[in-house]
Amino acid sequence: MSFQVFQYMLLRIFSIGSFAGTTGQQLGHYAATIRHHDGVFYVICVYLGAPAETGVLYTSKNPYDESAWSDAVTFNASSIDPDLFWDDDGKVYSVLSGITLQEINLKTGDLSEPVNIWNGTGAVYPEGPHLYKKDGFYYLLIAEGGTELNHSVSIARSTKIQGPYESYENNPILTNRGTDEYFQTVGHADLFQDGDGRWWGISLATRGGPSWKFYPMGRETVLFPVTWERGQWPVLERVRGQMSGWPLPSRTRNIPGQGPFNSDPDVYDFRLGSQIPRNLVHFRVPAKDSFSVTPKGLRIVPSRSNLTGIPGNSLLSGQNGLGFIGRRQTDTLFTYSVDLDFNPISVDQEAGVTVFLTQMNHIDLGIVLLNSDSSSKNHQSPRLYFRFRTEASTMDNIPVIPGNPPPPKTVPVPHSWIGGKIRLQVKTLNETHYEFSAMPLSIPGAAMKIGIASAQLVSGGSGTFVGSLIGTYATCNGAGSASKCPDGGNLYVNRWRYTGDGQIISAIDG
Structure with a gap:
């Protein structure tokens, strides 16, 4: 996936509309994840506010064309924050908050029985899981500590997808809790590679400092560089107002879609x-x-x-x-x-x-x-x-x-x-x-x-x-x-x- 495609989809996904006919003020599509496999883009999340926690899965070969996205394949989600992972043997899994693992049929939404694979480090609310396979290890990245000032990111790995998973001794691998940083509530992260093979991370964060009183833009999506050497644990750059790391690609507007770009003024x-x-x-x-x-x-x-x-x-x-x-x-x-x-x-x-x-x-x-x-x-x-x-x-x-x-x-x-x-x-x-x-x-x-x-x-x-x-x-x-x-x-x-x-x-x- 090109960096520009990822940026575009990131903006679209984190602004997926919710609040339709639900009674709650924050119900609807939650914690959408985008994945790309064999030329197809997948967006998976849970719709909260339906009679049950309904999982939804959308696909497209052209993410820039709104009409190219499929209708939702629905599934009975056992929890929230579903991710998609394709293993080497062709099996497809969804890992959800909890932290549980299930095989999923992408065409029908059928799921296997959930299996608990990790309980996290002991902090509250283990959620937002993502699976990666690298250098013979399955890496499991999760959010912990709740979504407020104790929000954090932890990681574990295993040689088998169902575990047991070994927790990283230096967890949390990313957090701003207990600091006076202006960006707080850092958590719910994901990792990806750009077209040159460099690793990057994204997470949610709130600007406003530890007093946490003035943050009208709520949780924003932040981007940071990641170093991930062979066989090693990834190193995530701490979230700050200014960061250094991998060079960003040249700015360009030569991409498909109808825009406008997120940073443009409205005229x-x-x-x-x-x-x-x-x-x-x-x-x-x-x-x-x-x-x-x-x-x-x-x-x-x-x-x-x-x-x-x-x-x-x-x-x-x-x-x-x-x-x-x-x-x-x-x-x-x-x-x-x-x-x-x-x-x-x-x-x-x-x-x-x-x-x-x-x-x-x-x-x-x-x-x-x-x-x-x-x-x-x-x-x-x-x-x-x-x-x-x-x-x-x-x-x-x-x-x-x-x-x-x-x-x-x-x-x-x-x-x-x-x-x-x-x-x-x-x-x-x-x-x-x-x-x-x-x-x-x-x-x-x-x-x-x-x-x-x-x-x-x-x-x-x-x-x-x-x-x-x-x-x-x-x-x-x-x-x-x-x-x-x-x-x-x-x-x-x-x-x-x-x-x-x-x-x-x-x-x-x-």
């Missing part, structure tokens, strides 16, 4: 005939025809459920789709803005921008039609407001700063702004805070800073395994009936911009 105007860019995603599968490119730009049909939803309410929980589209926060510092053409006609119709982790953790700035307060001369007559509010019902780190999370805030939209397009903007002030502002396109230079919120509100909480999405939404906040909102309230977006302004890689150097 989208949604002109008629254009497609919705492939890096824009949804949280839960949207209702049919909720998103389309029209002569007025990207149309977002509002959902009855707002971004939070009502748990247990089948119509308003959000499980039937949210009027939300976003992109991953891929930079510590960024600026995001959209131009909104929004003319609501019914109370509670709303459109805006959000930093969204899950339905239980998000920060929003919306334009909403509300009945005016009692001090208005036109008491109870609807008018437009900016509404800034946060949802942070689940948090790992209780805020200690007064006013954090900030209380909901409504500000009347100036009369001179009404009827024209309004630009909403989210900008990072630093690695710990977001600023939300609004400005009219008709009055150059006019702008209102509406609210500031801590990145702690979208760090961990109900989304410990995922990072934040930055995007735009439309909702009628429960009005209407069945799955339909009242007429009106469609949102049109004809200018979408996201620019990375900087990455922080060290608590000292920035």
Whole structure:
């Protein structure tokens, strides 16, 4: 597999959509692994939230062509984090968390009885296993210690696939636990060779330091060099903000696929005939025809459920789709803005921008039609407001700063702004805070800073395994009936911009 193919697939796999019709906020496709064998790419993982832990296996001879991927072959997974391994005798195995080994039929999904092959070093949650065969040994790489600050990687080997496995005396072979490194929670690693035969490793990690309070991008995928001499244990370069090692291949965009590249800024105007860019995603599968490119730009049909939803309410929980589209926060510092053409006609119709982790953790700035307060001369007559509010019902780190999370805030939209397009903007002030502002396109230079919120509100909480999405939404906040909102309230977006302004890689150097 070429290095470029691996990079492309890595980005696609770690952003496989989940959250479809599941009740949980982090359920869906979990811990996908990609393998390449005899010209075929395989992606295997477990779908959590189905009636049972359902394993799914996808194949393709052309990973760049979305239509070339097969429908899923399903199997009854005995655990999570399945891997695929082809032995020299032609048998194919899946090794899963536990750590158990099973033969698997790639065409039918049939599995043999699971056999426990290693219990790890004694740390909690042995999981994320991967098998390799090198120099007459079967090497078994696993994650241990949980996915938080004690996350680590351990390795064992055997001359027989079913063991017994000898644990490496210097385990863990990779971790940042107990250090003051900016990158923490290092674990769930995998190893591979590039086209020149050099070994590399990837793992998950979280930037934010041992205080582990501000990490809105969640667990990220990091790349590091590996030295693996014949007959020896591999040596994994420690994860740091800056590392040295094998030379990286020359940068090139001469590869197939429709992109965009993960590090590119978003410069989208949604002109008629254009497609919705492939890096824009949804949280839960949207209702049919909720998103389309029209002569007025990207149309977002509002959902009855707002971004939070009502748990247990089948119509308003959000499980039937949210009027939300976003992109991953891929930079510590960024600026995001959209131009909104929004003319609501019914109370509670709303459109805006959000930093969204899950339905239980998000920060929003919306334009909403509300009945005016009692001090208005036109008491109870609807008018437009900016509404800034946060949802942070689940948090790992209780805020200690007064006013954090900030209380909901409504500000009347100036009369001179009404009827024209309004630009909403989210900008990072630093690695710990977001600023939300609004400005009219008709009055150059006019702008209102509406609210500031801590990145702690979208760090961990109900989304410990995922990072934040930055995007735009439309909702009628429960009005209407069945799955339909009242007429009106469609949102049109004809200018979408996201620019990375900087990455922080060290608590000292920035």
